[in-house]
Amino acid sequence: MTETPPQTAEPPAQPSWGSAGVGLLRTRLTRASSSLRALGTLFALGLIWLFFALESQYFFTTSNIWNILLQAANIGIIAAGLTVVMIAAEIDLSIGSLEALAGSVAAVIIIQHHQPFWLGVTGALGAAVLAGAISGLITWKLKVVSFISTLAMLGIAQGIAFLLTNGHAIAGFGNPYDQIGTWTIDGFPGAAIIAAGVFVVLHLMLTRTTFGLQIYAVGGNPEAAAYAGIRPGRVKLIALMISGLTGGIGGLILSSRLDAGNGLFGAGDLLAAVAAVVIGGTSLFGGVGSVVGTAIGVVMISSINNGLILMNVPDFWQQIVVGVIIIAAMAVDQLAKAARLAVR
Amino acid sequence: MSAQPKQSGREPVLEARGISKSYGAVQALTGVDIALYPGEVLGLVGDNGAGKTTLVKCLSGVLRPDSGEIHIDGDVQGELTAERARTLGIETVYQNLSLVDTLDVMQNFFLNREIVYNNPVARPLRWMNRRRMYRDTDAHLKALSLPVDARRPVSALSGGQRQMIAVARAITWGRHIVMFDEPAAALGVRQSIQVLNFVRSMAARGVAVLFISHNMQHVLQVTDRIVVLRHGEKVGDLATAGATAQQIVTLITGSELVVEGQDISV
Numbered sequence: 332m333t334e335t336p337p338q339t340a341e342p343p344a345q346p347s348w349g350s351a352g353v354g355l356l357r358t359r360l361t362r363a364s365s366s367l368r369a370l371g372t373l374f375a376l377g378l379i380w381l382f383f384a385l386e387s388q389y390f391f392t393t394s395n396i397w398n399i400l401l402q403a404a405n406i407g408i409i410a411a412g413l414t415v416v417m418i419a420a421e422i423d424l425s426i427g428s429l430e431a432l433a434g435s436v437a438a439v440i441i442i443q444h445h446q447p448f449w450l451g452v453t454g455a456l457g458a459a460v461l462a463g464a465i466s467g468l469i470t471w472k473l474k475v476v477s478f479i480s481t482l483a484m485l486g487i488a489q490g491i492a493f494l495l496t497n498g499h500a501i502a503g504f505g506n507p508y509d510q511i512g513t514w515t516i517d518g519f520p521g522a523a524i525i526a527a528g529v530f531v532v533l534h535l536m537l538t539r540t541t542f543g544l545q546i547y548a549v550g551g552n553p554e555a556a557a558y559a560g561i562r563p564g565r566v567k568l569i570a571l572m573i574s575g576l577t578g579g580i581g582g583l584i585l586s587s588r589l590d591a592g593n594g595l596f597g598a599g600d601l602l603a604a605v606a607a608v609v610i611g612g613t614s615l616f617g618g619v620g621s622v623v624g625t626a627i628g629v630v631m632i633s634s635i636n637n638g639l640i641l642m643n644v645p646d647f648w649q650q651i652v653v654g655v656i657i658i659a660a661m662a663v664d665q666l667a668k669a670a671r672l673a674v675r
Numbered sequence: 676m677s678a679q680p681k682q683s684g685r686e687p688v689l690e691a692r693g694i695s696k697s698y699g700a701v702q703a704l705t706g707v708d709i710a711l712y713p714g715e716v717l718g719l720v721g722d723n724g725a726g727k728t729t730l731v732k733c734l735s736g737v738l739r740p741d742s743g744e745i746h747i748d749g750d751v752q753g754e755l756t757a758e759r760a761r762t763l764g765i766e767t768v769y770q771n772l773s774l775v776d777t778l779d780v781m782q783n784f785f786l787n788r789e790i791v792y793n794n795p796v797a798r799p800l801r802w803m804n805r806r807r808m809y810r811d812t813d814a815h816l817k818a819l820s821l822p823v824d825a826r827r828p829v830s831a832l833s834g835g836q837r838q839m840i841a842v843a844r845a846i847t848w849g850r851h852i853v854m855f856d857e858p859a860a861a862l863g864v865r866q867s868i869q870v871l872n873f874v875r876s877m878a879a880r881g882v883a884v885l886f887i888s889h890n891m892q893h894v895l896q897v898t899d900r901i902v903v904l905r906h907g908e909k910v911g912d913l914a915t916a917g918a919t920a921q922q923i924v925t926l927i928t929g930s931e932l933v934v935e936g937q938d939i940s941v
Contacts, residue, residue: 559787
């Protein structure tokens, strides 16, 4: 890395560089549009909280807020990994199944084979990362889009989970495994602390490390990234391994809370995770997004689910509401995109 | 073999021999020989589809030729990859902008050559020194008289500004060889002149420059030697001094298309 600027001949005295005023305005508008979006999301979250607080006096109690955070924990963890993949302009549809796979692997190792806790945890996370690596390698080497490779993995991982557990729930982890998702500090859910840890690590990775920059570059313009000597396929492989790992961590927490491993656990989490990521402003087209936005999205989804339960709204309405939110978030983004283009 | 103009005994910094490349049934390059010398600006001209961009991509390691050898500083390179080329100080400005729009100017400027903190904790994590990179990017751009904020997102820049950022990046990092593929395509008159000045000053510093352009005035103005491609083959290699636009256009098209004395810009 050179420190001194290069010496070059004097260019024309007056650079043809467009008006500085317009440029500055453009910078501000581009910056503002992303922070404006974050503010809008927070505002929407505030409205949702206000609504539920008015509808249910129980909503804003400490124990319910802890409950919301507990529910947000494993969706949040898998959504954080999904954010990384989506910034790299890929998708991981298998994250819900990876939760089931990890929980089932842990159950087989710990409950059926009476192996130690650490072996169960390592095996569960290893299986999930391996599944992510397989999706990533298929995407990289066989040039199958991740939409397909992870859709296939969705089926394969869940199928393996069912095979491992023989279609039943293998229950009764016992201590310490059953503590992973249930420990608390003065009532505050430990799972939410684990989730916060995952968010902090992934946020720092994305914004502070060279690998994070590579993820944004590959998602924004894979050709330009390749010209710069970055191998997009390799970056996407690692991104999918990260979402495999977060799927595994989510699976540990989920199976610990339910004290069992089964192929069905986590099956509905994909929808909520995708909703959280798109609410958080991560682009489906890659190159743009943050896990901070996803964190807000997760809390929103979790609050809505919780509030609807408090209002005695039947379960299946939650899915419909989440689906509608995904559509609304995408519509807002498309409108914002159109507005940005109009500014330019 | 076309006649090689005298190179006053200097060794080429890049020498490619017998480069062939095909895309499926389309033969883009057939046995092309080309050499770049330090301090020399080599013009590469040819009609659309003559293979100029393909050749540049082979020389910058982005494409792997089907056959042929690329020697840099006389060494036989096993396989020239984009990563390897840049560590050797080879930079390229591609015709289709090689910037990531969703990143800011600094992030593009330092893409895959980021400055990381040099301490035992930060180094293995590849933890970036962003403040220093912003400062350095501003300094580099200022040195090239390109007043743009390193924190500006590229998506907020005009086409010409983006191209100038790509040019500035190549000039800054290209210690050894810099290749320009139609650098002026998105530029205004004044910026084009600025780029031509950059090209000459780099050559004066001893950098080997490859310059692709359809603009005959630019080519005649800025190059020392001109290589002509036609249908993927090298059909001419001549010193710029003494060459006329008509001569070159004739080589490009393969026939006398041009009326004597006409101002030519292909």
